[in-house]
Amino acid sequence: MRVFAAWLALLLALPTPALAWGDYGHRTIAQIAEANISPKAKARMNALFRAEKLLATPDCPLRNIGDASVWADCVRRDDLRWGYTAPWHYINMDICKPFDIKANCANGNCVGAQVARNEKLLADKRLPAHVRLEALAWLVHTMGDMHQPMHGGDRGDLGGNRVSAAYGIVEGRMNLHRLWDTPVAERAITQGEPMVRRYAATERSPFLTGTVEDWALESWSIARDIAYPTAQHGPACGPALKPGERARHDDSDIETLIPVVRQQVLRAGLRLADALERALG
Numbered sequence: 025m026r027v028f029a030a031w032l033a034l035l036l037a038l039p040t041p042a043l044a045w046g047d048y049g050h051r052t053i054a055q056i057a058e059a060n061i062s063p064k065a066k067a068r069m070n071a072l073f074r075a076e077k078l079l080a081t082p083d084c085p086l087r088n089i090g091d092a093s094v095w096a097d098c099v100r101r102d103d104l105r106w107g108y109t110a111p112w113h114y115i116n117m118d119i120c121k122p123f124d125i126k127a128n129c130a131n132g133n134c135v136g137a138q139v140a141r142n143e144k145l146l147a148d149k150r151l152p153a154h155v156r157l158e159a160l161a162w163l164v165h166t167m168g169d170m171h172q173p174m175h176g177g178d179r180g181d182l183g184g185n186r187v188s189a190a191y192g193i194v195e196g197r198m199n200l201h202r203l204w205d206t207p208v209a210e211r212a213i214t215q216g217e218p219m220v221r222r223y224a225a226t227e228r229s230p231f232l233t234g235t236v237e238d239w240a241l242e243s244w245s246i247a248r249d250i251a252y253p254t255a256q257h258g259p260a261c262g263p264a265l266k267p268g269e270r271a272r273h274d275d276s277d278i279e280t281l282i283p284v285v286r287q288q289v290l291r292a293g294l295r296l297a298d299a300l301e302r303a304l305g
Contacts, residue, residue, distance in 0.1 A: 177247020
């Protein structure tokens with residue numbers, strides 16, 4: 025156990041960008057979607073990957089839906105070419121003010137707007153294959169991003185990026201945003217019944233209601249009602265943690281978050297499958 029804790033602390037200390045759900049979470053969402061689309065939609069999706077070379081991103085492969093789930097995070101490292109896309113990964117809405125997606129998404133530069141935009145681009149068969157492939161990659165990734173509550177709720181801390189956090193005994197250079205991205209997400213996905221499978225229509229239907237704005241409200245509400253109160257051990261809009269004070273999550277805190285994270289990952293996967301079916305089926 026001590027060896028694992030030391031290894032995890034070293035891993036968390038590495039200088040990596042904040043990626044919603046992390047690689048494992050994004051790929052799991054993509055796998056859920058792939059397991060729940062029709063053979064026709066899957067074949068049409070896979071045909072688009074043949075246009076990969078036209079995107080000219082050799083350091084960021086785009087050969088399958090798993091690659092598509094993390095491609096947008098990969099290309100953002102090339103700031104000169106892709107830096108302008110940074111706001112497409114989140115929408116920082118103050119949890120202590122009324123929910124207002126329009127006031128926080130100027131010119132479509134937020135995650136929800138990109139989900140809607142790229143589904144339309146993917147569905148447009150008049151466009152070249154490489155344009156639709158890029159739209160596919162963005163749709164797969166941003167659908168995952170918008171279901172990560174720290175990509176939708178904020179308290180003047182960049183969605184928890186400025187809040188130091190501890191995951192049990194592990195501290196490192198972790199912040200609240202990364203805690204939701206990686207250790208909590210990985211534990212949630214692997215704890216319990218396997219999440220990647222074909223779901224019956226009756227299981228899928230409760231998740232497929234509402235609009236992109238409704239889904240953004242879900243994430244924002246989780247940030248307000250669960251993520252920040254758990255981190256601060258008090259009301260979401262009560263006293264904030266002081267500079268240098270860590271948001272400490274013991275095992276009972278983490279167990280409380282697990283079903284919330286599992287539900288968000290499942291929502292993202294099944295809603296992504298529905299979007300892919302509309303665009304490609």
